[in-house]
Amino acid sequence: MNTILKVKNLEQRFELDKGILGKIKFKNGKFVKEERIVRAVNDISFSVDKGKVFSLVGESGCGKSTTARTIIKLIEPKGGTVEFAGENITDLTRTEMLKYRKRMQMIFQDPYASLNSKQKVLNIITEPMLFHGVAASKSEAKEKALDILGKVGIRPEQATRYPHQFSGGQRQRIGIARALAVEPEFIIADEPVSALDVSIQAQILNLLMDLKKEYNFSYLFIAHDLSVVKHISDDLGVMYLGKIVEKGSKVNIFDNPLHPYTKALFSSVPKLSGTNLKNSKGIRGEIPSSINLPSGCYFHDRCPYAKQICMEKMPTEREVENGHFVLCHLY
Protein backbone atom coordinates (compact mmCIF):
# COMPACT_ATOMS: atom_id res chain seq x y z
CA MET A 1 0.00 0.00 0.00
CA ASN A 2 1.68 3.17 -1.15
CA THR A 3 -1.03 5.64 -0.36
CA ILE A 4 -1.14 7.16 3.12
CA LEU A 5 -4.22 9.33 2.66
CA LYS A 6 -7.09 8.87 0.28
CA VAL A 7 -9.88 11.42 0.11
CA LYS A 8 -12.95 10.44 -1.87
CA ASN A 9 -15.85 12.77 -2.78
CA LEU A 10 -15.28 14.82 0.35
CA GLU A 11 -17.95 17.41 1.10
CA GLN A 12 -18.20 20.08 3.73
CA ARG A 13 -20.90 22.68 4.22
CA PHE A 14 -22.00 25.01 6.97
CA GLU A 15 -25.49 26.18 7.73
CA LEU A 16 -25.63 29.93 8.16
CA ASP A 17 -29.11 29.97 9.67
CA LYS A 18 -29.15 27.86 12.78
CA GLY A 19 -32.43 26.78 14.31
CA ILE A 20 -35.95 27.06 12.96
CA LEU A 21 -36.36 30.77 13.72
CA GLY A 22 -33.23 31.69 11.78
CA LYS A 23 -34.56 29.98 8.68
CA ILE A 24 -37.77 31.96 8.51
CA LYS A 25 -37.34 35.08 6.43
CA PHE A 26 -39.75 37.89 5.62
CA LYS A 27 -39.75 38.47 1.89
CA ASN A 28 -42.20 40.22 -0.46
CA GLY A 29 -44.81 40.44 2.26
CA LYS A 30 -44.67 36.76 3.06
CA PHE A 31 -42.80 34.60 5.49
CA VAL A 32 -40.73 32.01 3.67
CA LYS A 33 -38.46 29.28 4.89
CA GLU A 34 -35.03 29.81 3.47
CA GLU A 35 -31.76 28.12 4.29
CA ARG A 36 -28.43 29.61 3.40
CA ILE A 37 -25.67 27.07 3.21
CA VAL A 38 -21.99 27.74 2.65
CA ARG A 39 -20.66 25.00 0.41
CA ALA A 40 -17.01 25.14 1.33
CA VAL A 41 -15.81 21.82 -0.05
CA ASN A 42 -17.67 20.26 -2.97
CA ASP A 43 -16.96 16.68 -3.84
CA ILE A 44 -13.20 16.56 -3.97
CA SER A 45 -10.99 13.48 -4.31
CA PHE A 46 -7.25 13.12 -4.13
CA SER A 47 -4.63 10.93 -2.52
CA VAL A 48 -1.29 11.48 -0.88
CA ASP A 49 1.47 8.93 -1.45
CA LYS A 50 3.74 7.77 1.33
CA GLY A 51 6.81 9.97 1.68
CA LYS A 52 5.45 12.51 -0.78
CA VAL A 53 4.26 16.11 -0.49
CA PHE A 54 0.84 16.91 -1.88
CA SER A 55 0.04 20.60 -2.11
CA LEU A 56 -3.36 22.22 -2.33
CA VAL A 57 -3.27 25.69 -3.83
CA GLY A 58 -5.93 28.27 -4.52
CA GLU A 59 -6.92 31.80 -3.57
CA SER A 60 -8.24 32.65 -0.10
CA GLY A 61 -11.70 31.37 0.59
CA CYS A 62 -11.55 28.47 -1.85
CA GLY A 63 -11.83 25.86 0.92
CA LYS A 64 -8.22 24.73 1.32
CA SER A 65 -8.13 25.12 5.08
CA THR A 66 -11.60 23.67 5.47
CA THR A 67 -10.44 20.62 3.53
CA ALA A 68 -7.48 20.24 5.89
CA ARG A 69 -9.63 20.61 8.98
CA THR A 70 -12.16 18.14 7.64
CA ILE A 71 -9.53 15.52 6.86
CA ILE A 72 -8.10 15.69 10.36
CA LYS A 73 -11.66 15.71 11.69
CA LEU A 74 -11.66 19.02 13.45
CA ILE A 75 -14.94 19.35 11.58
CA GLU A 76 -17.04 16.29 10.80
CA PRO A 77 -17.27 15.67 7.05
CA LYS A 78 -20.75 16.07 5.53
CA GLY A 79 -20.13 13.59 2.75
CA GLY A 80 -17.51 11.34 1.18
CA THR A 81 -14.80 9.35 2.87
CA VAL A 82 -11.34 9.87 4.27
CA GLU A 83 -9.05 6.85 4.31
CA PHE A 84 -5.88 6.95 6.34
CA ALA A 85 -3.33 4.17 5.76
CA GLY A 86 -6.07 2.03 4.25
CA GLU A 87 -8.55 2.52 7.12
CA ASN A 88 -11.74 4.50 6.76
CA ILE A 89 -11.62 7.15 9.47
CA THR A 90 -14.63 9.17 8.34
CA ASP A 91 -17.09 8.05 11.00
CA LEU A 92 -14.80 7.28 13.92
CA THR A 93 -15.64 8.66 17.36
CA ARG A 94 -13.18 10.70 19.37
CA THR A 95 -11.80 7.70 21.27
CA GLU A 96 -11.62 5.49 18.17
CA MET A 97 -9.80 8.30 16.44
CA LEU A 98 -7.05 8.49 19.10
CA LYS A 99 -4.72 5.94 17.55
CA TYR A 100 -4.86 7.83 14.25
CA ARG A 101 -4.35 11.16 16.01
CA LYS A 102 -0.96 9.87 17.07
CA ARG A 103 -0.11 9.15 13.43
CA MET A 104 -1.35 12.37 11.85
CA GLN A 105 -0.66 15.84 13.11
CA MET A 106 -1.18 19.40 11.99
CA ILE A 107 0.89 22.57 11.73
CA PHE A 108 -1.15 25.73 11.92
CA GLN A 109 -1.09 28.95 9.98
CA ASP A 110 -0.86 31.63 12.63
CA PRO A 111 2.08 31.10 14.98
CA TYR A 112 0.65 33.76 17.30
CA ALA A 113 -2.66 31.95 17.78
CA SER A 114 -1.51 28.36 17.69
CA LEU A 115 0.36 28.29 21.00
CA ASN A 116 -1.35 28.54 24.37
CA SER A 117 0.18 31.64 25.93
CA LYS A 118 -0.35 30.26 29.43
CA GLN A 119 1.78 27.15 28.82
CA LYS A 120 5.55 26.91 28.90
CA VAL A 121 7.15 25.72 25.68
CA LEU A 122 8.39 22.55 27.34
CA ASN A 123 4.85 21.67 28.48
CA ILE A 124 3.44 22.41 25.04
CA ILE A 125 5.71 19.65 23.68
CA THR A 126 5.47 17.13 26.52
CA GLU A 127 1.68 17.28 26.83
CA PRO A 128 0.92 15.30 23.64
CA MET A 129 3.84 12.93 24.38
CA LEU A 130 2.53 11.99 27.80
CA PHE A 131 -1.05 11.79 26.56
CA HIS A 132 -0.21 9.39 23.75
CA GLY A 133 2.31 7.43 25.78
CA VAL A 134 5.21 8.26 23.48
CA ALA A 135 7.19 8.90 26.66
CA ALA A 136 6.64 6.78 29.76
CA SER A 137 7.65 9.31 32.40
CA LYS A 138 7.87 13.06 32.77
CA SER A 139 11.65 13.05 32.77
CA GLU A 140 11.76 10.95 29.62
CA ALA A 141 9.27 13.27 27.97
CA LYS A 142 11.37 16.26 28.98
CA GLU A 143 14.48 14.71 27.48
CA LYS A 144 12.68 13.86 24.23
CA ALA A 145 11.07 17.30 24.06
CA LEU A 146 14.44 19.03 24.43
CA ASP A 147 15.80 16.80 21.69
CA ILE A 148 12.96 17.70 19.32
CA LEU A 149 13.21 21.38 20.21
CA GLY A 150 16.92 21.17 19.42
CA LYS A 151 16.09 19.75 16.01
CA VAL A 152 13.81 22.67 15.17
CA GLY A 153 16.36 25.13 16.48
CA ILE A 154 15.13 26.03 19.98
CA ARG A 155 17.88 25.87 22.64
CA PRO A 156 17.26 23.92 25.88
CA GLU A 157 17.50 27.00 28.09
CA GLN A 158 14.68 28.59 26.05
CA ALA A 159 12.36 25.69 26.78
CA THR A 160 11.02 27.09 30.05
CA ARG A 161 9.97 30.35 28.46
CA TYR A 162 6.44 31.28 27.53
CA PRO A 163 5.41 31.61 23.87
CA HIS A 164 5.18 35.42 23.97
CA GLN A 165 8.94 35.55 24.58
CA PHE A 166 9.60 34.19 21.07
CA SER A 167 9.49 35.69 17.60
CA GLY A 168 7.05 34.57 14.92
CA GLY A 169 9.53 32.26 13.21
CA GLN A 170 10.55 30.68 16.52
CA ARG A 171 6.91 30.21 17.47
CA GLN A 172 6.28 28.42 14.19
CA ARG A 173 9.25 26.16 15.00
CA ILE A 174 7.64 25.39 18.35
CA GLY A 175 4.38 24.59 16.53
CA ILE A 176 6.29 22.20 14.29
CA ALA A 177 7.96 20.62 17.34
CA ARG A 178 4.52 20.04 18.88
CA ALA A 179 3.40 18.24 15.73
CA LEU A 180 6.57 16.11 15.82
CA ALA A 181 6.12 15.25 19.50
CA VAL A 182 3.93 12.21 18.87
CA GLU A 183 6.16 10.95 16.05
CA PRO A 184 3.51 11.09 13.31
CA GLU A 185 3.73 9.64 9.80
CA PHE A 186 1.60 12.26 8.14
CA ILE A 187 1.51 16.00 8.70
CA ILE A 188 -1.04 18.51 7.47
CA ALA A 189 0.59 21.90 7.14
CA ASP A 190 -2.03 24.62 6.84
CA GLU A 191 -0.20 27.56 5.23
CA PRO A 192 2.67 27.19 7.69
CA VAL A 193 4.71 30.05 6.24
CA SER A 194 2.13 32.55 5.01
CA ALA A 195 2.21 34.52 8.28
CA LEU A 196 6.00 34.78 8.32
CA ASP A 197 8.57 37.17 6.85
CA VAL A 198 10.01 36.08 3.51
CA SER A 199 13.46 35.58 5.04
CA ILE A 200 12.01 33.27 7.67
CA GLN A 201 9.77 31.43 5.17
CA ALA A 202 12.75 29.81 3.49
CA GLN A 203 14.18 28.68 6.84
CA ILE A 204 10.92 27.08 7.89
CA LEU A 205 10.41 25.40 4.51
CA ASN A 206 13.92 23.98 4.62
CA LEU A 207 13.33 22.80 8.17
CA LEU A 208 10.13 21.05 7.05
CA MET A 209 12.01 19.36 4.19
CA ASP A 210 14.95 18.33 6.41
CA LEU A 211 12.55 16.81 8.92
CA LYS A 212 10.77 14.99 6.13
CA LYS A 213 14.03 13.40 5.05
CA GLU A 214 14.86 12.42 8.61
CA TYR A 215 11.48 10.99 9.63
CA ASN A 216 10.14 10.09 6.19
CA PHE A 217 6.86 11.95 6.62
CA SER A 218 4.19 12.60 4.09
CA TYR A 219 2.79 16.10 3.94
CA LEU A 220 -0.47 17.61 2.89
CA PHE A 221 0.65 21.14 2.27
CA ILE A 222 -1.85 23.98 2.02
CA ALA A 223 -0.59 27.14 0.37
CA HIS A 224 -1.56 30.08 -1.77
CA ASP A 225 2.00 30.95 -2.79
CA LEU A 226 3.04 29.13 -5.94
CA SER A 227 6.78 29.69 -5.41
CA VAL A 228 6.52 27.97 -2.04
CA VAL A 229 4.63 25.10 -3.63
CA LYS A 230 7.10 24.72 -6.45
CA HIS A 231 9.92 24.47 -3.93
CA ILE A 232 8.57 21.61 -1.90
CA SER A 233 5.79 19.58 -3.50
CA ASP A 234 5.71 16.36 -5.47
CA ASP A 235 2.04 16.50 -6.42
CA LEU A 236 -0.35 19.37 -6.71
CA GLY A 237 -4.05 20.10 -6.60
CA VAL A 238 -5.49 23.44 -7.67
CA MET A 239 -8.69 24.39 -5.84
CA TYR A 240 -11.38 26.79 -6.90
CA LEU A 241 -14.61 27.30 -4.92
CA GLY A 242 -14.33 24.01 -3.10
CA LYS A 243 -13.48 21.97 -6.18
CA ILE A 244 -10.16 20.57 -7.31
CA VAL A 245 -10.06 21.86 -10.88
CA GLU A 246 -6.71 20.35 -11.78
CA LYS A 247 -4.39 17.88 -10.16
CA GLY A 248 -1.25 16.04 -11.12
CA SER A 249 2.46 15.90 -10.52
CA LYS A 250 4.36 19.14 -10.03
CA VAL A 251 6.04 18.75 -13.41
CA ASN A 252 2.71 18.15 -15.15
CA ILE A 253 1.09 21.21 -13.75
CA PHE A 254 3.96 23.69 -13.75
CA ASP A 255 5.08 22.78 -17.27
CA ASN A 256 1.72 22.16 -18.81
CA PRO A 257 -1.09 23.95 -16.95
CA LEU A 258 -4.38 23.12 -18.66
CA HIS A 259 -7.29 24.56 -16.72
CA PRO A 260 -7.92 28.25 -17.48
CA TYR A 261 -7.86 28.99 -13.76
CA THR A 262 -4.46 27.36 -13.30
CA LYS A 263 -3.13 29.26 -16.29
CA ALA A 264 -4.43 32.53 -14.86
CA LEU A 265 -2.85 31.74 -11.49
CA PHE A 266 0.54 31.15 -13.06
CA SER A 267 0.38 34.24 -15.22
CA SER A 268 -0.27 36.37 -12.13
CA VAL A 269 3.01 35.37 -10.47
CA PRO A 270 5.44 38.28 -10.73
CA LYS A 271 8.77 37.43 -12.31
CA LEU A 272 12.03 39.36 -12.05
CA SER A 273 12.56 39.63 -15.78
CA GLY A 274 10.23 40.05 -18.72
CA THR A 275 6.89 41.74 -19.02
CA ASN A 276 4.73 38.92 -17.81
CA LEU A 277 2.70 41.08 -15.43
CA LYS A 278 2.04 43.76 -18.05
CA ASN A 279 0.80 41.18 -20.49
CA SER A 280 -1.00 39.11 -17.89
CA LYS A 281 -4.74 39.44 -18.14
CA GLY A 282 -5.26 38.08 -14.64
CA ILE A 283 -8.71 36.80 -13.83
CA ARG A 284 -11.82 38.81 -14.45
CA GLY A 285 -14.12 39.65 -11.58
CA GLU A 286 -14.32 38.38 -8.04
CA ILE A 287 -14.48 34.88 -6.65
CA PRO A 288 -18.23 34.11 -6.39
CA SER A 289 -19.81 33.55 -2.99
CA SER A 290 -19.85 29.95 -1.89
CA ILE A 291 -23.43 30.46 -0.64
CA ASN A 292 -24.84 30.87 -4.15
CA LEU A 293 -22.64 28.68 -6.27
CA PRO A 294 -22.73 29.41 -10.00
CA SER A 295 -24.54 26.93 -12.23
CA GLY A 296 -22.53 24.58 -14.40
CA CYS A 297 -18.79 24.98 -14.11
CA TYR A 298 -18.07 27.19 -11.07
CA PHE A 299 -15.46 29.12 -13.04
CA HIS A 300 -17.56 29.93 -16.12
CA ASP A 301 -18.32 33.59 -15.36
CA ARG A 302 -14.63 34.40 -15.02
CA CYS A 303 -13.32 32.10 -17.73
CA PRO A 304 -12.12 33.64 -21.03
CA TYR A 305 -12.95 30.40 -22.89
CA ALA A 306 -16.46 29.88 -21.51
CA LYS A 307 -18.91 28.17 -23.87
CA GLN A 308 -22.65 27.53 -23.63
CA ILE A 309 -22.13 24.12 -22.05
CA CYS A 310 -19.96 25.59 -19.27
CA MET A 311 -23.00 27.47 -17.90
CA GLU A 312 -25.19 24.42 -17.91
CA LYS A 313 -23.16 21.44 -16.88
CA MET A 314 -20.43 20.80 -14.35
CA PRO A 315 -17.61 19.11 -16.27
CA THR A 316 -16.39 15.70 -15.20
CA GLU A 317 -12.83 14.89 -14.31
CA ARG A 318 -10.71 13.85 -17.31
CA GLU A 319 -7.28 12.28 -17.26
CA VAL A 320 -5.44 14.18 -19.99
CA GLU A 321 -2.06 12.60 -19.56
CA ASN A 322 -0.77 10.01 -17.12
CA GLY A 323 -1.78 11.17 -13.62
CA HIS A 324 -2.79 14.65 -14.79
CA PHE A 325 -6.48 15.32 -14.18
CA VAL A 326 -8.43 18.36 -15.22
CA LEU A 327 -12.02 19.45 -14.66
CA CYS A 328 -12.91 21.44 -17.74
CA HIS A 329 -15.12 21.17 -20.84
CA LEU A 330 -12.18 22.22 -23.05
CA TYR A 331 -10.50 18.86 -22.74
Added chain:
Amino acid sequence: MKTEAQTINNIGTKNSKWKLFLKSEFFYNYKRSVLAIIGSIIIISVILIAIFGPLFTIQDPYNMSEIELNNAYTPPAWIEGGESTFILGTDQQGRDMFSAIVYGSRVSLVIGIVSTLLSSVLGIALGIISGYFGGKVDALIMRIADVMLSFPTMLIALFVMSVLGRGVVNILITLTIVGWVKFARTVRGEVLSVKKQEYIEATKVIGLPNLKIILKHVFPNVLTSIIVLVTMQVGSNILTEATLSFLGLGVPITRPSLGMLCSNGFDVLYSGMWWVTIFPGLYIMLIVFGINLLGDFLRDELNPKLK
Protein backbone atom coordinates in the same frame (compact mmCIF):
# COMPACT_ATOMS: atom_id res chain seq x y z
CA MET B 1 31.37 24.95 33.27
CA LYS B 2 28.04 23.30 33.52
CA THR B 3 27.51 19.98 31.88
CA GLU B 4 24.59 19.37 29.58
CA ALA B 5 22.86 17.22 32.19
CA GLN B 6 23.03 19.97 34.77
CA THR B 7 21.57 22.46 32.36
CA ILE B 8 18.70 20.12 31.69
CA ASN B 9 18.10 19.54 35.40
CA ASN B 10 18.09 23.24 36.10
CA ILE B 11 15.32 23.80 33.62
CA GLY B 12 12.07 24.40 35.40
CA THR B 13 13.68 25.55 38.64
CA LYS B 14 14.57 29.06 37.60
CA ASN B 15 12.25 31.42 35.89
CA SER B 16 9.64 30.78 38.58
CA LYS B 17 6.16 32.26 38.26
CA TRP B 18 6.71 34.66 41.14
CA LYS B 19 9.89 36.09 39.66
CA LEU B 20 8.15 36.46 36.30
CA PHE B 21 5.31 38.27 38.05
CA LEU B 22 7.66 40.73 39.75
CA LYS B 23 9.24 41.48 36.40
CA SER B 24 5.93 41.73 34.52
CA GLU B 25 4.41 44.80 32.96
CA PHE B 26 1.41 44.27 35.20
CA PHE B 27 3.44 44.65 38.40
CA TYR B 28 5.36 47.58 36.92
CA ASN B 29 2.12 49.43 36.24
CA TYR B 30 0.75 48.46 39.64
CA LYS B 31 3.71 50.03 41.43
CA ARG B 32 3.01 53.23 39.56
CA SER B 33 -0.75 53.38 40.07
CA VAL B 34 -1.52 55.45 43.16
CA LEU B 35 -5.21 54.55 43.08
CA ALA B 36 -4.53 50.82 42.88
CA ILE B 37 -2.16 51.02 45.84
CA ILE B 38 -4.64 53.07 47.89
CA GLY B 39 -7.31 50.48 47.03
CA SER B 40 -5.07 47.61 48.11
CA ILE B 41 -4.14 49.36 51.36
CA ILE B 42 -7.82 49.92 52.17
CA ILE B 43 -8.71 46.30 51.37
CA ILE B 44 -5.82 44.86 53.37
CA SER B 45 -6.53 47.11 56.37
CA VAL B 46 -10.22 46.25 56.31
CA ILE B 47 -9.40 42.54 56.22
CA LEU B 48 -6.81 42.85 59.01
CA ILE B 49 -9.28 44.82 61.15
CA ALA B 50 -11.92 42.16 60.58
CA ILE B 51 -9.53 39.39 61.60
CA PHE B 52 -7.62 41.00 64.48
CA GLY B 53 -9.99 43.86 65.41
CA PRO B 54 -11.78 41.92 68.16
CA LEU B 55 -8.48 41.91 70.11
CA PHE B 56 -8.71 45.70 70.47
CA THR B 57 -12.43 46.27 70.95
CA ILE B 58 -13.67 47.06 74.45
CA GLN B 59 -16.63 44.70 74.31
CA ASP B 60 -18.29 41.89 72.39
CA PRO B 61 -21.35 43.65 71.01
CA TYR B 62 -23.28 40.36 70.78
CA ASN B 63 -22.74 39.53 74.44
CA MET B 64 -25.63 41.22 76.25
CA SER B 65 -23.91 40.93 79.65
CA GLU B 66 -21.12 43.25 78.51
CA ILE B 67 -23.53 45.95 77.45
CA GLU B 68 -24.81 48.64 79.85
CA LEU B 69 -28.14 50.21 78.88
CA ASN B 70 -27.07 53.29 80.88
CA ASN B 71 -24.54 54.10 78.16
CA ALA B 72 -27.18 54.32 75.43
CA TYR B 73 -26.77 57.12 72.87
CA THR B 74 -23.39 58.32 74.09
CA PRO B 75 -22.11 60.59 71.35
CA PRO B 76 -18.66 60.09 69.76
CA ALA B 77 -15.67 60.96 71.94
CA TRP B 78 -14.87 64.34 70.38
CA ILE B 79 -18.37 65.73 70.86
CA GLU B 80 -19.64 67.25 74.08
CA GLY B 81 -20.97 64.50 76.37
CA GLY B 82 -18.85 61.87 74.65
CA GLU B 83 -16.75 59.39 76.58
CA SER B 84 -13.24 58.34 75.64
CA THR B 85 -14.13 54.64 76.05
CA PHE B 86 -16.70 54.85 73.26
CA ILE B 87 -14.73 56.50 70.46
CA LEU B 88 -17.58 56.39 67.96
CA GLY B 89 -20.37 56.61 70.53
CA THR B 90 -23.02 54.01 71.40
CA ASP B 91 -26.38 52.92 70.06
CA GLN B 92 -29.78 52.70 71.67
CA GLN B 93 -28.77 49.68 73.76
CA GLY B 94 -25.47 51.16 74.94
CA ARG B 95 -23.45 49.07 72.48
CA ASP B 96 -20.06 50.54 71.55
CA MET B 97 -20.33 51.53 67.88
CA PHE B 98 -16.65 50.87 67.16
CA SER B 99 -16.94 47.28 68.43
CA ALA B 100 -20.20 46.82 66.56
CA ILE B 101 -18.63 48.03 63.32
CA VAL B 102 -15.62 45.72 63.70
CA TYR B 103 -17.86 42.72 64.34
CA GLY B 104 -20.33 43.84 61.68
CA SER B 105 -17.60 44.14 59.06
CA ARG B 106 -16.70 40.49 59.66
CA VAL B 107 -20.26 39.45 58.83
CA SER B 108 -20.35 41.73 55.77
CA LEU B 109 -16.97 40.62 54.45
CA VAL B 110 -17.65 36.93 54.94
CA ILE B 111 -20.99 37.24 53.15
CA GLY B 112 -19.44 39.35 50.37
CA ILE B 113 -16.53 36.97 49.74
CA VAL B 114 -18.30 33.62 50.19
CA SER B 115 -21.29 34.65 48.06
CA THR B 116 -18.93 35.82 45.30
CA LEU B 117 -17.05 32.53 45.41
CA LEU B 118 -20.29 30.55 45.21
CA SER B 119 -21.77 32.61 42.40
CA SER B 120 -18.51 32.69 40.46
CA VAL B 121 -18.05 28.91 40.67
CA LEU B 122 -21.62 28.34 39.48
CA GLY B 123 -21.43 31.08 36.85
CA ILE B 124 -18.03 30.04 35.48
CA ALA B 125 -19.06 26.38 35.24
CA LEU B 126 -22.31 27.22 33.42
CA GLY B 127 -20.56 29.82 31.23
CA ILE B 128 -17.87 27.37 30.13
CA ILE B 129 -20.38 24.58 29.45
CA SER B 130 -22.54 27.02 27.53
CA GLY B 131 -19.75 28.52 25.46
CA TYR B 132 -17.71 25.39 24.87
CA PHE B 133 -20.45 22.92 23.98
CA GLY B 134 -22.97 25.34 22.47
CA GLY B 135 -26.19 23.98 21.02
CA LYS B 136 -29.28 23.29 23.11
CA VAL B 137 -27.49 23.46 26.49
CA ASP B 138 -26.18 26.88 25.54
CA ALA B 139 -29.61 28.07 24.47
CA LEU B 140 -31.21 26.84 27.70
CA ILE B 141 -28.61 28.40 30.03
CA MET B 142 -28.58 31.69 28.18
CA ARG B 143 -32.38 31.99 28.08
CA ILE B 144 -32.47 31.50 31.87
CA ALA B 145 -29.78 34.16 32.15
CA ASP B 146 -31.82 36.51 29.94
CA VAL B 147 -34.85 36.08 32.16
CA MET B 148 -32.75 36.80 35.25
CA LEU B 149 -31.31 39.92 33.62
CA SER B 150 -34.71 41.26 32.63
CA PHE B 151 -35.60 41.82 36.30
CA PRO B 152 -33.78 44.27 38.56
CA THR B 153 -31.30 42.37 40.75
CA MET B 154 -32.72 43.85 43.90
CA LEU B 155 -36.23 42.78 43.02
CA ILE B 156 -35.17 39.14 42.61
CA ALA B 157 -33.11 39.32 45.79
CA LEU B 158 -36.04 40.77 47.76
CA PHE B 159 -38.34 38.12 46.37
CA VAL B 160 -36.04 35.20 47.17
CA MET B 161 -35.23 36.54 50.63
CA SER B 162 -38.87 36.99 51.52
CA VAL B 163 -39.54 33.40 50.45
CA LEU B 164 -36.51 31.95 52.26
CA GLY B 165 -36.57 34.22 55.32
CA ARG B 166 -33.71 35.86 57.19
CA GLY B 167 -30.38 34.19 57.80
CA VAL B 168 -26.76 34.19 56.67
CA VAL B 169 -27.14 30.98 54.64
CA ASN B 170 -30.25 32.31 52.94
CA ILE B 171 -28.44 35.52 52.03
CA LEU B 172 -25.65 33.45 50.47
CA ILE B 173 -28.18 31.46 48.44
CA THR B 174 -29.89 34.66 47.28
CA LEU B 175 -26.68 36.39 46.26
CA THR B 176 -25.60 33.26 44.38
CA ILE B 177 -28.90 33.08 42.52
CA VAL B 178 -28.68 36.70 41.40
CA GLY B 179 -24.90 36.78 40.93
CA TRP B 180 -24.09 33.83 38.65
CA VAL B 181 -25.62 35.42 35.56
CA LYS B 182 -22.91 38.06 35.23
CA PHE B 183 -20.17 35.42 35.43
CA ALA B 184 -21.90 33.02 33.06
CA ARG B 185 -22.40 35.64 30.36
CA THR B 186 -18.87 37.04 30.52
CA VAL B 187 -17.23 33.63 30.65
CA ARG B 188 -19.37 32.33 27.79
CA GLY B 189 -18.31 35.23 25.60
CA GLU B 190 -14.65 34.70 26.42
CA VAL B 191 -14.88 30.95 25.83
CA LEU B 192 -16.52 31.53 22.45
CA SER B 193 -13.54 33.58 21.31
CA VAL B 194 -10.93 31.31 22.92
CA LYS B 195 -12.35 28.11 21.47
CA LYS B 196 -11.86 29.33 17.91
CA GLN B 197 -8.14 29.88 18.49
CA GLU B 198 -5.73 27.53 16.78
CA TYR B 199 -4.19 26.34 20.04
CA ILE B 200 -7.54 24.83 21.00
CA GLU B 201 -7.73 23.15 17.58
CA ALA B 202 -4.22 21.85 18.23
CA THR B 203 -5.39 20.16 21.45
CA LYS B 204 -8.21 18.54 19.48
CA VAL B 205 -5.77 17.34 16.84
CA ILE B 206 -3.77 15.79 19.68
CA GLY B 207 -7.02 14.19 20.82
CA LEU B 208 -7.23 15.49 24.38
CA PRO B 209 -10.57 14.88 26.11
CA ASN B 210 -12.88 17.88 26.50
CA LEU B 211 -12.44 18.09 30.28
CA LYS B 212 -8.69 18.38 29.92
CA ILE B 213 -9.00 20.97 27.16
CA ILE B 214 -11.36 23.01 29.32
CA LEU B 215 -9.29 22.84 32.49
CA LYS B 216 -5.82 23.24 31.02
CA HIS B 217 -6.36 25.35 27.93
CA VAL B 218 -9.69 27.17 28.00
CA PHE B 219 -9.95 28.10 31.68
CA PRO B 220 -6.46 29.63 32.10
CA ASN B 221 -7.16 31.84 29.12
CA VAL B 222 -10.45 33.22 30.43
CA LEU B 223 -9.12 33.62 33.96
CA THR B 224 -8.01 37.24 33.63
CA SER B 225 -11.47 38.56 32.87
CA ILE B 226 -12.84 36.48 35.74
CA ILE B 227 -10.41 38.07 38.21
CA VAL B 228 -11.79 41.52 37.41
CA LEU B 229 -15.39 40.37 37.77
CA VAL B 230 -14.70 38.58 41.06
CA THR B 231 -13.14 41.69 42.57
CA MET B 232 -15.99 43.96 41.56
CA GLN B 233 -18.60 41.42 42.59
CA VAL B 234 -17.33 41.27 46.20
CA GLY B 235 -18.02 44.99 46.48
CA SER B 236 -21.42 44.82 44.89
CA ASN B 237 -22.44 41.80 46.99
CA ILE B 238 -21.47 43.62 50.19
CA LEU B 239 -23.72 46.46 49.05
CA THR B 240 -26.61 44.17 48.14
CA GLU B 241 -26.35 42.44 51.50
CA ALA B 242 -26.28 45.83 53.25
CA THR B 243 -29.38 46.91 51.35
CA LEU B 244 -31.25 43.70 52.16
CA SER B 245 -30.28 43.96 55.83
CA PHE B 246 -31.25 47.63 55.91
CA LEU B 247 -34.67 46.67 54.58
CA GLY B 248 -34.98 44.07 57.31
CA LEU B 249 -34.64 41.05 55.00
CA GLY B 250 -31.01 40.23 55.56
CA VAL B 251 -29.01 38.88 58.47
CA PRO B 252 -30.70 38.05 61.79
CA ILE B 253 -30.78 40.79 64.48
CA THR B 254 -28.45 38.76 66.70
CA ARG B 255 -25.62 38.93 64.13
CA PRO B 256 -25.80 42.46 62.74
CA SER B 257 -23.86 43.27 59.61
CA LEU B 258 -22.94 46.82 58.62
CA GLY B 259 -26.20 47.27 56.73
CA MET B 260 -28.17 46.13 59.77
CA LEU B 261 -26.29 48.63 61.97
CA CYS B 262 -27.28 51.44 59.59
CA SER B 263 -30.87 50.31 59.78
CA ASN B 264 -30.79 50.23 63.60
CA GLY B 265 -29.86 53.89 63.81
CA PHE B 266 -32.20 55.04 61.08
CA ASP B 267 -35.13 55.64 63.49
CA VAL B 268 -33.12 58.07 65.55
CA LEU B 269 -31.19 59.70 62.72
CA TYR B 270 -33.33 62.86 62.76
CA SER B 271 -33.33 63.08 66.59
CA GLY B 272 -29.66 64.04 66.53
CA MET B 273 -28.18 60.56 67.14
CA TRP B 274 -26.64 60.51 63.64
CA TRP B 275 -23.52 58.53 64.59
CA VAL B 276 -25.41 55.26 64.94
CA THR B 277 -26.19 55.25 61.21
CA ILE B 278 -23.41 57.36 59.71
CA PHE B 279 -20.35 55.43 60.93
CA PRO B 280 -21.36 51.97 59.68
CA GLY B 281 -22.48 53.65 56.45
CA LEU B 282 -19.11 55.34 55.99
CA TYR B 283 -17.35 52.05 56.63
CA ILE B 284 -19.39 50.26 53.95
CA MET B 285 -18.51 53.09 51.60
CA LEU B 286 -14.81 52.79 52.41
CA ILE B 287 -14.76 49.02 51.82
CA VAL B 288 -16.57 49.22 48.48
CA PHE B 289 -14.46 52.23 47.46
CA GLY B 290 -11.25 50.27 48.10
CA ILE B 291 -12.50 47.24 46.19
CA ASN B 292 -13.61 49.35 43.24
CA LEU B 293 -10.30 51.21 43.06
CA LEU B 294 -8.43 47.94 42.78
CA GLY B 295 -11.08 46.49 40.46
CA ASP B 296 -10.84 49.45 38.09
CA PHE B 297 -7.08 49.04 37.92
CA LEU B 298 -7.39 45.31 37.22
CA ARG B 299 -9.98 45.93 34.54
CA ASP B 300 -7.82 48.48 32.74
CA GLU B 301 -4.75 46.31 33.08
CA LEU B 302 -6.14 42.88 32.23
CA ASN B 303 -8.52 43.82 29.45
CA PRO B 304 -6.43 43.99 26.29
CA LYS B 305 -9.20 45.83 24.47
CA LEU B 306 -8.71 48.89 26.67
CA LYS B 307 -4.95 48.98 26.18
